[in-house]
Amino acid sequence: MLRTPGPLTLLLATVLFTATACSPDEAPPAAARPAEPDAPAQAPTPAQVTIGGQDEAETVQRWQPPAVQIDDAGVAQARRDAAKAFESGRLYEDATAALPIWLALLERDPKDRQAQAGIKRAKEQLLDEIAALLVRPLRQREAVAKAGEMGLVLLTLDPEDPRVRALQSRVELAQRVIAYNRAGEEDLRNDRIGEDGDGALPNFREALALAPDNERARQGLAASESALIRRAETAARAADFTGAGVWLAEAAKVRDSAPTINDAFERVERIRADTLVRLRDEGLRDLTSAQGLKPARQKLEDALRIAMPGDPVVAQLRERIELVTHYGSFRPGQVFSDALRDGGRGPQMIVVPHGGFQMGAAEGEIGASDAEKPAHYVRFDRGFAMAMTEVTVADFRRYVQASKARPRATRRGHSTVYDERSGNFMLRSGVDWQSGYDGSLAMANAPVMHVSVRDAEHYAMWLSEQTGRYYRLPSEAEFEYALRAGTSGRYPWGDEGTPPKGSGNFTGGDDVSPSGRRWFNAFVGYGDGWWGPAPVGTFEPNAFGLHDMAGNLSEWVADCWHASYRRAPADGAAWFNPGCRQRVIRGGNWANAPEQTRAAWRQSQDSDTTNARIGFRLVRGI
Known part of the structure; x- marks a missing residue:
């Protein structure tokens, strides 16, 4: 059974290098050349080696140097070609690169000191380049992929070198971090934030567990937090402030003491406040219409559902609805008088x-x-x-004069008054609404009686x-x-x-x-x-x-x-x-x-x- 190797397997694997030598029956070339001069040069395909264990077999990649043929007459030219390729930075890419030529020279003569020195220099150069790639801040995926490719070359050159192993571990770590980051970013694009344990957040946290200072993973967490905040604000705009609170609580778990949470909370509360003001104003407008009490009460119900206890805006709407319910367009204790058609005013x-x-x-x-x-x-x-x-x-x-009315005492010609001489009440002629308690003419501001x-x-x-x-x-x-x-x-x-x-x-x-x-x-x-x-x-x-x-x-x-x-x-x-x-x-x-x-x-x-x-x-x- 085959499976992808873990980092320890790669570090402990000893990858054997096999170079293709010239056949003694072939005519020696004038200089180093690819094994098939008529075919175009191709980038080498990484070879594989299977490492057996007690219960499983693991298939790992390794670098397979392109085959280079060098005859006796072409050794000097091959050395020059290798040196030139090294100076131009072409270390291993094809049969014309420095390492394949040096490795071919070393295969031809294991004591070739120039080849040994060149391979050593190329190894150091690869170590430096890999280290530089691993700390490159931009285009990390490409940089780590290149570093991984170089790491396979180094594993072929010197699999036992502790520096190679350490650098390869760093490459593998970076690859895993990138894989987690990519998975997290893909989850974010698909709105799988991971508040339920499966999505962007777990991936970014795994990346940070491997590389606590990884900026991309930190940015991923911040983006996840922002996505949760957006959910909270979307819920708030839909008047679902319970949901908004849930999403804000989830967002607060992403990063410790993030100032963005306080800002988001203030924005949600502003949305709440604006929503309550809108509901209050709409409810008050409803109350100005003849059938507006029912929709106004619905606005109040909506406002009470989202408001915090004691909200003054909701209290205003509730108070106004109470007033309209019990007093129409008036308020208790209000004093007024209605205008009369004849220009006067009614009683206060x-x-x-x-x-x-x-x-x-x-x-x-x-x-x-x-x-x-x-x-x-x-x-x-x-x-x-x-x-x-x-x-x-x-x-x-005003009523009598306007309506030409004849009240009861006027028609009857008498009413009951107080008689000062006897101290009793008695009928007296000529008394009506214009009279006072004793039958005399009443003052205008006296209460009307005899009606x-x-x-x-x-x-x-x-x-x-x-x-x-x-x-x-x-x-x-x-x-x-x-x-x-x-x-x-x-x-x-x-x-x-x-x-x-x-x-x-x-x-x-x-x-x-x-x-x-x-x-x-x-x-x-x-x-x-x-x-x-x-x-x-x-x-x-x-x-x-x-x-x-x-x-x-x-x-x-x-x-x-x-x-x-x-x-x-x-x-x-x-x-x-x-x-x-x-x-x-x-x-x-x-x-x-x-x-x-x-x-x-x-x-x-x-x-x-x-x-x-x-x-x-x-x-x-x-």
């Missing part, structure tokens, strides 16, 4: 945040009635805009026509949610019985009427400075930015009256039955008992009711 609105709350009175709450129970959870999945104050006399006047629930609904319809937006009375759940503004106590300000100073217009024990009257049932120690309703916005707003939710005037809401909350809507919608006569008012006022200022308080009123203690405000969808 504020966006109430979405959320949930426990509606109604808790079991055991002091002063609570069965109509306020059972307490139940209500959630608003979308925010809504609510008027910051009660509708004013000036707001209502029925239908008057309030007609105003909302007119305002909707004027603005192109949908205005309506708040649902009972919306009102209580806005009144509580995140609290859960008995009163809008908590469980304490006395309101904080300046918190609203309530029945205070320190309030005094124009004639010196005081409230019989009032918050002890509280005074707000007003006997009767105050101008809207006089007192501090609650946490949602709304004024007078718990005081000033009680307010109409959209719901029909139900004696309890059993089967009440859980989504905050108005509980309305078409044609119902009994409606609901919510929120305390300037002239009611402290128990009626509780957050859960509610009361039934006939839909035609008008008096000096009931007004209204509107909400708008967003």
Whole structure:
């Protein structure tokens, strides 16, 4: 069985040289010549020798000197030809080169000193040339191939010389290094980098194991690292940052502390950042279209998949989607007013945040009635805009004048007012929406009163026509949610019985009427400075930015009256039955008992009711 020899076999092999001598019957030539003068000179083909072992045979190459025939008359010329060939650097290539001639001379006369000296000089020359070829930085493959060819010549000349053996080992080592490098480069061309143990990286590492300073193998490792980095960047551009991280980790294993890895990591992170910015911007553009919420959410999902935790760009998109989901084009706490077609402005609105709350009175709450129970959870999945104050006399006047409306008290010719002389509420003729709590002319910035629930609904319809937006009375759940503004106590300000100073217009024990009257049932120690309703916005707003939710005037809401909350809507919608006569008012006022200022308080009123203690405000969808 034949196989390629290993370096030790080549080093230990003794290659026998056999020269072809002239036949004694042939006519001697005038000088050294090839064995067949009529045939063109050919480069010698390396011969082979088989070396036997106990279990195998190895076939190795050796140099076979071209045959040269020299007769007695041609010895001097042959010596001159050999010297000339040596000087021109032709040592072994064909029958006219120096070594074949000298070897032929030595075969003819083993004591030929000139031939012996020439062979010695040629050997030294070959040793020098091989050493120079092995360190040549460029065209290494050609250089090592040439060195290998020369090495075979030296093995023929002097196989036992330690220098020859050492140099031949270097040649073989260089050949193996080149073979590994070539295999690695071929793998790289075919994108077999070898991160799995089979490809370019193992080949270049084998080359460096043989020759730690081999620049070509080092460059191969660097090229393999670059190929892995390219894979990482390609994955990153495809938004596969998990894959990009895997390829970067593999690239980091190629060379210790390579600065290129840090640079590549920064490039991948820039790609990540640019991708997130692109997704955010595209998502924000989606949100400007009517049906853009779904594609924007897909952009957010894509961004979350590739972003690092806490990325601020993704947080911006998430926040905007949340806002659009719950507030459309608005944001919580935003204040606005819609333009009217006649050139004016509608009531000032504020966006109430979405959320949930426990509606109604808790079991055991002091002063609570069965109509306020059972307490139940209500959630608003979308925010809504609510008027910051009660509708004013000036707001209502614009509606009446523009629509030529005749509100209920105007048609009826009377309404219920507070009578200072008796200290009671009583009917008085000539009172309508233009009147104050005592029947006198109301100020423009006073909350409008003496209006029925239908008057309030007609105003909302007119305002909707004027603005192109949908205005309506708040649902009972919306009102209580806005009144509580995140609290859960008995009163809008908590469980304490006395309101904080300046918190609203309530029945205070320190309030005094124009004639010196005081409230019989009032918050002890509280005074707000007003006997009767105050101008809207006089007192501090609650946490949602709304004024007078718990005081000033009680307010109409959209719901029909139900004696309890059993089967009440859980989504905050108005509980309305078409044609119902009994409606609901919510929120305390300037002239009611402290128990009626509780957050859960509610009361039934006939839909035609008008008096000096009931007004209204509107909400708008967003």
